[in-house]
Structures are given as structure tokens and as C-alpha cells.
Amino acid sequence: MKNMTDTSSIRVRFAPSPTGYLHVGGARTALFDWLFARRYGGAFILRIEDTDVERSSEEMTTGILEALTWLGLNWDEGPYYQSKRLDLYKQAGQRLLEGGHAYYCACPAGGHTIACREQASREGGGAVRFRVPQGTVSFKDDVIGEISIESDTIEDFVLLRSDGHPTYHLSVVVDDIDMRISHVIRGTDHVSNTPKQILLYRALGAPLPAFAHVPLILGPDKTRMSKRHGATSVMAYQEQGIVPEAFRNFLALLGWSPGTDQEMFGDDELIQAFSLQGISKANAVFNPEKLSWFNAQYLAKLPDHKLIAYLKPEFINAGLWRDTLENEEADRFKLLLEALRPRSKTLHDFVRQSRPYLGTTLEYDQAAVAKVSKEPQIREHLHTLADRLQSLPDFNHQTLEAVIRALAEELAVKPGTLMGGARVALTGLSVSPGIFEVMMILGPETTIQRLRTF
RNA sequence: GGCCCCAUCGUCUAACGGUUAGGACGUGGCCCUCUCAAGGCCAAAAUACGGGUUCGAUUCCCGUUGGGGCUACCA
The missing domain is CATH 3.40.50.620 (HUPs)
Structure with missing residues (x-):
């Protein structure tokens, strides 16, 4: 070893x-x-x-x-392309032939019998088969452990096809030797192939790599x-x-x-x-x-820049992209992304949920509008809210929340009623990120305008 | 069929002779809360079966059952 x-x-x-x-x-x-x-x-x-x-x-x-x-x-x-290394496999096949490890077989495809070995020749046509030697082949797999098999359960498999192209077993072994592969890590569908390949390593006089089948x-x-x-x-x-x-x-x-x-x-x-x-x-x-x-x-x-890199093609595809999102609008765009992060399982979820914030026109979900309209004076209230926001010097989470809660108390309605109404007025939907985040993403101008025109 | 390999909650897995069999996803409940998420807490949920070995088996051995792979002039 x-x-x-x-x-x-x-x-x-x-x-x-x-x-x-x-x-x-x-x-x-x-x-x-x-x-x-x-x-x-x-x-x-x-x-x-x-x-x-x-x-x-x-x-x-x-x-x-x-x-x-x-x-x-x-x-x-x-x-590396095996199709460009065909000579190597042919040479290996030739060596095997000369060493008596292989023989020509003219049996029809699928019709090979062991009797063919008897007339085995080192010349002639047909496919080249490996002469599987007697004995037990055992090896230690780094994940499975000790494995052993009797070689008489292995058929004399083909090394080179009639057309001269190598089969898998020959080309892997030749390449793994040539490329000095130290560890063969591959799927367990190859464990049964490993003994054949080990036999080939031996016939070619090469040291074995370690095997690990996942x-x-x-x-x-x-x-x-x-x-x-x-x-x-x-x-x-x-x-x-x-x-x-x-x-x-x-x-x-x-x-x-x-x-x-x-x-x-x-x-x-x-x-x-x-x-x-x-x-x-x-x-x-x-x-x-x-x-x-x-x-x-x-x-x-994910860091903002990576997330944006993944998202950009998606937004472009949806027709929602504009370069200002990375420049003048960068702050509010990042605010939007922050709001959408915990609400997204895929990149598509960002795009899907971005429409109310990046689109130029707003579509109203009629069910949401109807639900909110159960509060008879909701429109008046929202218009009042727009007035209050108009005179708000600082547009941030704290000031927005203070204004809404104060107005709710003044109007003798629950804060949630006002927030729910604003949600529909601002996004057209009954679900969205927190209403103050929504307002900050939209900015004072759009927020006030949408409240007024609701 | 023959040969080889595998086996812990529904799923991904931890444990490498002694644990109340741990964690995660999913599921259910509660909390948080302006909706929806996210987040936090809690719960239900497994050693396939049968024999051994051992003071003691998820763990070691054998068998059964189940699953997978290979069995091509495919890789």
C-alpha cells in the first residue's frame, strides 16, 4: 500500500x-x-x-x-477528455494483450461464453476482453470497510470494443493511474466495479489508490x-x-x-x-x-451585495429593475430587501413581493379593500393620517408609530384598524411587512399620495 | 436469479458496550405581534424482527425481513 x-x-x-x-x-x-x-x-x-x-x-x-x-x-x-486520450487506452490494452491478461473475442455482443477463452488469441479482430484471474479480491473501503468477493463471480469483461474504443473499466483505471489519483471517491454504485478495477491495476502493475464509496x-x-x-x-x-x-x-x-x-x-x-x-x-x-x-x-x-447580485437578473426579468436602485434609491431598496429577507424562501419570493414597492402602478386586492372598508370612515381617517404625515419633520419608525397611535386614540379606533387600512392603501394587499417599514420603503411622497388617493 | 452493500424519530443524522437514545427539517401548541413571515419556548415522534455474546447492547456475532447497487462491446 x-x-x-x-x-x-x-x-x-x-x-x-x-x-x-x-x-x-x-x-x-x-x-x-x-x-x-x-x-x-x-x-x-x-x-x-x-x-x-x-x-x-x-x-x-x-x-x-x-x-x-x-x-x-x-x-x-x-x-481532461477521455475522447482525446484514446491512444493511451489502446496502448494499455496492447500491453495487457501481450502480458496474457487479455484476449481477442469475436463473440457477438452479449453472447460471450467462457469457452471463448480457449481459442483466445493475441491477434485478430473483435473486442478485447480481460482474462479475470482466479482468487479472492478484497480491499478496504474508507467508508464501507472491508469488502471481498470471489473473482469467479466476475465475467471476462470487455476492455476495448470492436471499434477500438475503451470501455469504462479500462479508461478509468488507465487515467487514474496516469493522473496519479490517490483517492477514488465516488458513488456506491461503483463498489461492485471496484474488484474488476483492482484486478486491472494489478495486471498493469500499478499501486492501488484508496477507495471511498459514498x-x-x-x-x-x-x-x-x-x-x-x-x-x-x-x-x-x-x-x-x-x-x-x-x-x-x-x-x-x-x-x-x-x-x-x-x-x-x-x-x-x-x-x-x-x-x-x-x-x-x-x-x-x-x-x-x-x-x-x-x-x-x-x-x-447573505451580505447585501451578494443578495443583490443574485436578485438583479430576477428583477430585470420581471421588468422591475432600474439602475437607480443601486444608486439614488439604494437606501430604500436595501430597506425593502431587509423587510423581504425573513419572508422569502427563494429568490423569486423577493421579486413576487416587491411589486407594490417597485412598480409604478398599484393593484388593489378587492377582498382586502372590502375587508378594510367595513370600517365606515376608514378613508377619511387615512386622509387625516396623510395630513399628519405631511407635517412630520422626521420620517422614521418611531415618529411614524407615534403619529399613528396618537391619531387612533384621537379617533377612538384601534391602532390596528388604522394600520390595516394603511396597509391596503399603500400596498393593495392585506399582508405586507410591518406598516412602518412599508412607509419608509415607499418614502414620504408615495406614502402620502397613496393614502390620499385611496 | 447470482454476487456485493446497507438498516436510529416521517426525513437528514448524533451515539463509536453503561445516555431520561441528543440535534435539525417537517408537524402540533404557546409566546411575540399592526397583517404575513421570521424569531423564542414546549410537545408528539426512532434503535426493523428473532436469536446469541456480555454484568450490561443502538453499538459485537448469526439469521430473517426490507432497501439499494452490480451482473452491457453504458458510465
Whole structure:
């Protein structure tokens, strides 16, 4: 076994196949790879496994890169493309052939029998198969523990297809050796593949890396995540208004635990806390409600400039953006954001709730108007309120509250009645942030004007 | 079917032979309160089952059941 105490030799890779978009399971694996590399000062390498020309596409590769970037998982090397390294695999296949570890097989696809080994040749056509040796293959997985299997349960698998393209097992092993990968961290769907690959390492005379297989992420119905579960693509979460910080924090805690009760993790904290020992052996069910909670937590705490950066495209999309929001109107815009933070679970919630404050015209919810109109003199009262505000020298929370409470007492109505009326007059709705916040967001001019015209 | 792996509240998980089995999401209640949220407090909620080993099992071993993965000239 190689000595892994020298952390400068830590090299991990994320090796997606561009036959689909980056799904949550892949993202979580990538996150663990990245975390492990960062934790030990190693290298995080990105490799695109596009040896299946039929099913791979460039758009998918682009999408995967985009998703990793969105998640903030920056790579140190790559992306390497297996489709550009075909010679390497052929050479390895040739070496295996020459060493007697492999043979040509002309059986029709799917029709291979062990008898084929007998006529095995080092030349000729067809696919190249690995000659699986007798014996027990065992290895220590860093998360699962000791695993062993009899090699006679493994078929002589294909190394090189008839067309000369390598299959997965050959290309991973060749690349992991060539790229000096020290730790293979990947999904548990690969544990059954590991013995085959170990046999290949041996046949190629290369030292073994450490293996760590992380459990799968299941959909809410406890079956494997798939399109049926709706949003399984990482980018679908961006579209839903999820912020990458939240998604990453949520993902980190799916199948991994720091061993403490801490749940909110900043980047550096997460890197420091991460270890293979904390990875669970059992599959985890994806819990959308918890993701939503994480998102709300982050939306509440994100620094203004980051929040605004995420929000800007959304506002532009909704036709609510104007550059003054970052300049002349910056103060009241930030006031609006503060008011909306605890009321938003997604980025869309900000936009949806911003209309009454950023829109030029106000739409009244008729039910809200009707409810407030039960107080017969509410309009007169609100007009009086407008007059009082007109002469208010200082427009802040304290002075506004003082004016409203004093007026309510004077008019012999409950303060809530006045506030409720003002809410509808100012926002058109029966729900909003605190009424004084609303007034400050709107500013004296708009506040007074809307009260008067109600 | 064969082989491999897994199993604590509904969900994510803590416990690494001795705890009233802890935390979080969600759920219910209360508080706060100008509405809605957020926030605070409280509550209900789990060791799959059966055998061992042990003074003592969530924890170690075996079996059962359940779940997942692999079994392609996919990755």
C-alpha cells in the first residue's frame, strides 16, 4: 500500500459522463471530492468520461461545467477528455494483450461464453476482453470497510470494443493511474466495479489508490433519484431560486455529518470539518423541505451585495429593475430587501413581493379593500393620517408609530384598524411587512399620495 | 436469479458496550405581534424482527425481513 501521509500527493477527481446533466447525486459526489481535496491541500481534477460516443454530447459537458461553477466547485486540473486520450487506452490494452491478461473475442455482443477463452488469441479482430484471474479480491473501503468477493463471480469483461474504443473499466483505471489519483471517491454504485478495477491495476502493475464509496441519494419515494422526481438536475434548483451557498450546505449534510450539532457551515468551516470518517454508509433521502429551510436561512444572512447580485437578473426579468436602485434609491431598496429577507424562501419570493414597492402602478386586492372598508370612515381617517404625515419633520419608525397611535386614540379606533387600512392603501394587499417599514420603503411622497388617493 | 452493500424519530443524522437514545427539517401548541413571515419556548415522534455474546447492547456475532447497487462491446 502506498503511504498517504504526504498530503501534497493527495489527488482526487470527479469524472462525470456527459450523457446527462449534473444531477444531485453527482453534485454531492463532486462536493465531497472537492472538500476532500481542499481539506488536505490536494488537487481536485475534473475528467470528462466521454468514451461512449453514442451517448455523450458536448452540450451535456457544457451543462456539467456550468453546474459545477454555479456550485463554486473550482477544479485545479482539467477538464481532461477521455475522447482525446484514446491512444493511451489502446496502448494499455496492447500491453495487457501481450502480458496474457487479455484476449481477442469475436463473440457477438452479449453472447460471450467462457469457452471463448480457449481459442483466445493475441491477434485478430473483435473486442478485447480481460482474462479475470482466479482468487479472492478484497480491499478496504474508507467508508464501507472491508469488502471481498470471489473473482469467479466476475465475467471476462470487455476492455476495448470492436471499434477500438475503451470501455469504462479500462479508461478509468488507465487515467487514474496516469493522473496519479490517490483517492477514488465516488458513488456506491461503483463498489461492485471496484474488484474488476483492482484486478486491472494489478495486471498493469500499478499501486492501488484508496477507495471511498459514498452512499446514493434517493428520491422522496426512497427509490433512486430520477427524472420522475422532478428536479434532479442541479441547475433546476438555480431556476427555482435556490442560492448555491444553501444548496451546497444542504448537500454536504446529505450522507455526511461533522459529528457535532452544527448545521450551518461557511466555506472554510466546511472544509475544516470535512473528513471521510463522517460519511454515512446508508443511502440518504433527498428532503426538499430542508433544502428550502437552508435557502431561507441563507437568504436572511447573505451580505447585501451578494443578495443583490443574485436578485438583479430576477428583477430585470420581471421588468422591475432600474439602475437607480443601486444608486439614488439604494437606501430604500436595501430597506425593502431587509423587510423581504425573513419572508422569502427563494429568490423569486423577493421579486413576487416587491411589486407594490417597485412598480409604478398599484393593484388593489378587492377582498382586502372590502375587508378594510367595513370600517365606515376608514378613508377619511387615512386622509387625516396623510395630513399628519405631511407635517412630520422626521420620517422614521418611531415618529411614524407615534403619529399613528396618537391619531387612533384621537379617533377612538384601534391602532390596528388604522394600520390595516394603511396597509391596503399603500400596498393593495392585506399582508405586507410591518406598516412602518412599508412607509419608509415607499418614502414620504408615495406614502402620502397613496393614502390620499385611496 | 447470482454476487456485493446497507438498516436510529416521517426525513437528514448524533451515539463509536453503561445516555431520561441528543440535534435539525417537517408537524402540533404557546409566546411575540399592526397583517404575513421570521424569531423564542414546549410537545408528539426512532434503535426493523428473532436469536446469541456480555454484568450490561443502538453499538459485537448469526439469521430473517426490507432497501439499494452490480451482473452491457453504458458510465
